Each structure stands twice: as structure tokens, then as C-alpha cells.
Amino acid sequence: MERLNVMEMFHGISFPGHLHTQDSLQLALKFPFQESDILIASYPKSGTTWMQELVSLVLNRGDPHLSHTVPNWARAPWLEQHYFPSLLKSPSVTPRVITTHLPFHLLAPALQGSKTKVVYVSRNPRDVAVSFFHFHKMAAFLPECGTFAEFLDQFLEGAVCYGSWFDHVKDWTRGADTQSNLLQITYEEMSRDLRGAIQKVSSFLRRPLAEDELSSCAKHCNFDSMKDNRMVNYSLIPAEIMDHNKGAFMRKGKIGDWKNTFTEEQDQLFDSVFRSKMKGCALEFVWGD
Ligand code: A3P
Numbered sequence: 001m002e003r004l005n006v007m008e009m010f011h012g013i014s015f016p017g018h019l020h021t022q023d024s025l026q027l028a029l030k031f032p033f034q035e036s037d038i039l040i041a042s043y044p045k046s047g048t049t050w051m052q053e054l055v056s057l058v059l060n061r062g063d064p065h066l067s068h069t070v071p072n073w074a075r076a077p078w079l080e081q082h083y084f085p086s087l088l089k090s091p092s093v094t095p096r097v098i099t100t101h102l103p104f105h106l107l108a109p110a111l112q113g114s115k116t117k118v119v120y121v122s123r124n125p126r127d128v129a130v131s132f133f134h135f136h137k138m139a140a141f142l143p144e145c146g147t148f149a150e151f152l153d154q155f156l157e158g159a160v161c162y163g164s165w166f167d168h169v170k171d172w173t174r175g176a177d178t179q180s181n182l183l184q185i186t187y188e189e190m191s192r193d194l195r196g197a198i199q200k201v202s203s204f205l206r207r208p209l210a211e212d213e214l215s216s217c218a219k220h221c222n223f224d225s226m227k228d229n230r231m232v233n234y235s236l237i238p239a240e241i242m243d244h245n246k247g248a249f250m251r252k253g254k255i256g257d258w259k260n261t262f263t264e265e266q267d268q269l270f271d272s273v274f275r276s277k278m279k280g281c282a283l284e285f286v287w288g289d
Contacts, residue, residue, distance in 0.1 A: 004140050004241070011106060013163035018141035018241070019081045028080040029106055033114040036094040038205065040076060043168040044101055044161075045131035046123040047187035049232055049249075051201075052076040053221040054190070055097055055119065058202045061209060062216030072232045079107075095205075101162050104171035115181055117205060120172045123187035124285040125165050126258035126270060129155045131251065133261075138247040140240060152266055156273045166277040173283060188255050188286035194218050223253040256288030 006017025010025045033039070038055060042048040052072045060066055066075060076097040077087040089096050100107065111118070129152055136145040142161060145151040151160075158164025173184050183204040190197040198217045202209050209217065219225060226232050227250040234242055234249040242249065262270070 007143065007161070013103070014161050015080070016139075016141040016161055019078070021082050024082040024084065025080050028084070028100070028102060029110055031079060031110050033111060033116040034094075034096070035115040036096070037114075037116040038095050038097045039079075039111075039116050039118045040097065040099045040121065041104075041107075041118055041172055042099075042101065042121040043123075043128065043165050045128045045135060047121045047190060048099060048101070050187070050190060050221065050226070051119060051121045051185075052097070052099060053226060053232055054198060054201055054217065055205070057217040057220055058198060058205060058207050058209065059095070059097070061207075062213035062220070064216070064220040067220055068229065068231060070231060071236060103163060103168050104174075118182045119201065119204070120182060120184045121187060121190075122169050122173070122184070122283075124255070124258075124287050125155075125169075125274070126262065126267075126287060127187075127255065128165060129270075130258045130261045132160065134247050134251055135249075138243050138249070140243065148261055149266065152270070156270065166274075169283065170278070170281055186286070191253075191255050192286075192289075194222060223250065226250055227253075254289075255286060259288065 003017040007014045008017050008020050008022055008025065009015075010020070010022065015025060040048065040051050040055060042051070049072055052075065053067060056067050056072075056075050057064065073083075074087050076099045077084050079098050079100045080102050088098075130148075132155065133145065133148050133151045136142045136151065145154070145160075154160050155165065158167065162168070183201065185197060185200060189200075195214060195218050198209070198214055198221075202214075202217075220229075227248070230236055232250075235244060239245070
């Protein structure tokens with residue numbers, strides 16, 4: 001399925017038609033979650049692939065065999081994408097690890113009453129915007145996005161694929177501290193203390209790790225290991241779909257890279273939109289090292 005120039009509009013949000021159909025999106029909303037499922041939820045470019053790798057390694061007690069032999073999209077397939085049913089492990093294999101970029105309000109009915117463990121990953125939105133902009137340049141299934149200034153306007157309006165970052169983060173994390181089956185974790189936490197983040201996830205998933213297993217997880221999901229791992233760096237995807245001459249999926253992996261792109265004026269614009277849209281939201285973000 002190519003459909004590189006097709007966009008699917010679904011509940012007011014556009015999704016790349018190369019990966020999504022109306023049917024696949026509709027099916028996601030009715031997915032029968034099981035108690036043993038693990039759901040990784042995130043807005044794009046927030047560290048999704050990193051968390052897929054981290055969870056895989058935790059479940060395999062630091063053994064990198066699967067990480068080195070099975071692509072991330074097959075180990076933790078995206079619920080809303082059209083290939084999901086063919087990739088989902090048989091129901092008898094547990095736990096199933098599933099990924100989603102859908103906003104909370106669309107999945108809430110399917111998740112309601114289920115004890116599925118949800119790991120929500122967020123990242124400071126200035127870095128998300130810059131990373132997403134670069135991803136548009138290499139991913140042929142995303143629309144032309146013009147200059148960074150033009151892209152930033154669309155990002156701030158929530159007019160990009162996958163919708164508004166602000167709504168996504170606010171809705172998924174609202175009341176997170178009272179929900180025992182939701183772990184909220186940030187890209188910046190993972191970046192500053194990877195071992196601590198692995199321990200946090202392993203204890204949430206009730207998969208305690210021995211010291212050497214923890215070290216192995218940290219070794220295999222650091223930026224350099226993942227950048228060289230063809231099962232997660234998307235180099236398996238043909239150039240017509242992701243052009244690796246136009247950029248790398250594992251691009252910089254840094255906190256605060258936005259400072260190399262934003263102008264003073266863009267920073268001020270961002271700040272005013274951020275303040276108004278995040279009013280009343282207790283979340284705090286780390287903007288630089
Ligand atoms: P940059 O473009 O800023 O480098 P997602 O998987 O949600 O699409 O997120 C992709 C972003 O996460 C990219 O950010 C990528 O480099 C970064 N990333 C992936 N694995 C990482 C790791 N192990 N350490 C640091 N950053 C990582």
C-alpha cells in the first residue's frame with residue numbers, strides 16, 4: 001500500500017494514508033484490550049521508538065536477541081495502522097506490546113475498565129516540533145511542510161498530522177497520578193537517567209531486573225546502539241518511503257536541540273501559545289540540559 005500522497009481525516013485529525021485507512025482507524029477505537037497488554041502512547045517524535053526498545057528489552061531481561069532480529073514496528077505495532085492485525089501477536093502470547101499515537105479521547109472508551117498498562121511518553125514540545133519538521137523532510141508519507149517557520153505555525157495550531165501536541169499531552173496525562181495503570185514518563189527523564197527510567201518502567205510492568213540485566217537494557221537502548229541497529233533506525237524502509245539521504249530517523253537524540261533552530265521571535269511566539277494552551281496544566285517540561 002503506497003498511498004504516499006493520501007491523508008485520512010478522522011475525527012478532525014489528519015493521518016498519513018500510507019499507514020492508516022478509515023477502517024484501520026475505526027478498528028482501533030473498538031480494540032478489545034486485554035489485562036496483560038502493554039500500551040505505549042505518545043505524540044510523534046516524543047521518544048516512541050526509544051520506549052518500544054526499552055520495553056522490549058525489559059520484557060526480555062536485557063537480552064537483545066529480539067531487538068536485533070525483529071523490527072520495532074513488529075515487536076510493538078501501532079494499533080491504528082493498517083498492518084496492525086497482521087502483526088499483532090497471537091492472543092496466547094503475552095504480554096502484547098502495542099503502540100499508539102491516537103489522542104486519549106478516541107481510545108478512552110476501548111480502554112475504559114481494562115487493566116491494560118499504559119506508558120505515556122512525552123517530550124518538550126520545542127524539541128518535538130524540530131524533530132517532527134526534520135522527519136517531514138525524509139518521510140514521503142508526510143505532507144510538504146515548507147520552511148520551519150511555516151511548519152511551526154501549523155504545529156502551534158494543531159494543524160499537523162496526528163493533531164495538536166497540546167491536546168494530546170493534556171488529555172493523556174490528566175489525572176495520571178491517580179491512575180495506577182498509567183505510567184507517565186518523559187524523554188528528558190530517559191535522557192538524563194536512562195537506568196532510572198528503565199527501573200521505573202520495569203517496576204511499573206512488575207518485571208524486576210537483576211543488576212546485569214539492567215545494564216544490558218541500558219547498553220542496548222542508548223542512542224548510539226539504536227542508531228546502529230537496523231531493526232530500529234528505519235533503514236529497512238525503502239528510500240521512496242523514507243529517504244535516508246534527507247536525514248536520519250535517529251537524528252540527534254538531544255534535549256534542547258530546538259535552540260539551534262528557533263529564532264528569538266519564534267521562541268516568543270511559542271512561549272505565548274504554550275502559556276495560553278497549557279494554562280492550568282501542572283506538567284513541567286525540561287527545555288535544555
Ligand atoms: P531527534 O529528531 O530530536 O533526534 P519517535 O520515536 O517518537 O518518532 O521519536 C524520535 C526522536 O527520538 C528522534 O529525536 C530520535 O533521535 C530520538 N531517539 C530515539 N531513540 C533515542 C535514544 N536512544 N536516545 C535519545 N534519543 C532517541
